[in-house]
Amino acid sequence: GIVLVAINPYEQLPIYEQDVIYAYSGQNMGDMDPHIFAVAEEAYKQMARDEKNQSIIVSGESGAGKTVSAKYAMRFFATVGGSASDTNIEAKVLASSPIMEAIGNAKTTRNDNSSRFGKYIQIGFDKRYHIIGANMRTYLLEKSRVVFQAEDERNYHIFYQLCASSSLPEFKELGLSK
Known part of the structure; x- marks a missing residue:
């Protein structure tokens, strides 16, 4: 299969914007520079052509940059594959990322937003190749991080987010206290 070697630049680059997705959409592999969008386009075309x-x-x-690359591939599919209904399924698929990152990501010495679990994401398409849903399975959560973190590392983001929101009225309504 196709292999793409990508390096995490640790900054936002314009090569991942919406117009770049459209530039790669419909292109043949090798016609454009190597890119996660080229890999996603090739997978999308092979799915449609071979029905596999x-x-x-x-x-x-x-x-x-694994998590970010996977998010860019999902954004490509959401943009190119769209959804057949008004329920905006692609937005729901993309909206799961911040929730999963809050629960399963933490600051490490190598990455401020390091995934501490693995995930398998299955995106469903209908016969017209529109997104109809997605299923995510997680595995290998680093459970020990809840009680122990190495020096200069942090616990899962969700705990800091809860502490930061402790003064909001919703916090008390949920039966939580400082």
Whole structure:
């Protein structure tokens, strides 16, 4: 299969904006520069042409940009695949990322937003290749981080978010206290 080597620049770059998605959409592999959108487009085209499931495996060391690359691929599918209904399924699929990051990501010495779990995301498409849903399975959550963090590392983001919101009225309404 296709291999893409990507390096995490640790900054926002204009090469991931909406107009770049449209530039890669419909292009043949090799016609454009190597890019996560080229890989996603090739998987999308092969799914449509061969009517077979496709996989994109994102692998690398901590801080390599795996989570961000996967999010960009999902954004590509959400933009190109769209949804057949008014329920805006692609927005729901993309909206799961901040929730999952709050619960399963933490600051480490190598990455301020390091995923401390693995995830398998399955995106469903209808016969017209519109997104109809998604299923996410998580595995290997680093449970020990709840009670112990190495020096200069932090617990899961959600705990800091809860502390920061403790003065909001909703906090008390949920039966939580400082």
